[in-house]
Amino acid sequence: MPVVIPKFKARGFIFQKQMCDPADYFDFKSMEWFPNDIRRELEMGQIPEGLILQTDNGPLGVVVGIYGQPQEVVLLEELI
Numbered sequence: 001m002p003v004v005i006p007k008f009k010a011r012g013f014i015f016q017k018q019m020c021d022p023a024d025y026f027d028f029k030s031m032e033w034f035p036n037d038i039r040r041e042l043e044m045g046q047i048p049e050g051l052i053l054q055t056d057n058g059p060l061g062v063v064v065g066i067y068g069q070p071q072e073v074v075l076l077e078e079l080i
Contacts, residue, residue: 006055007032014050014062014079024048045069052076 010031025048033041041047042063051063053073062079065071 005034006058007034008038008053008055011052011054011060013048013052014076025051042071042073045071047071 010028012029013025028048028051038047038053042065045065045068047063049063049066049071053061053063060076061073062076063071064074
């Protein structure tokens with residue numbers, strides 16, 4: 001049986017601090033990443049802050065950190 005690698009899917013956005021250009025976020029609204037791809041993009045700081053990510057039925061995570069610097073994903077429940 002083939003191994004199924006879960007994808008990280010964009011589920012929405014949380015605009016935390018100041019409002020950026022919303023158009024930047026809508027480019028990401030239906031994207032999916034394999035684990036190695038999302039890890040690389042987070043290390044390079046290429047994901048908009050506040051993007052909500054989820055694997056199939058997994059917990060919701062939120063991208064924190066600014067463009068161009070290493071970012072991380074924290075659980076949504078930690079931000080609320």
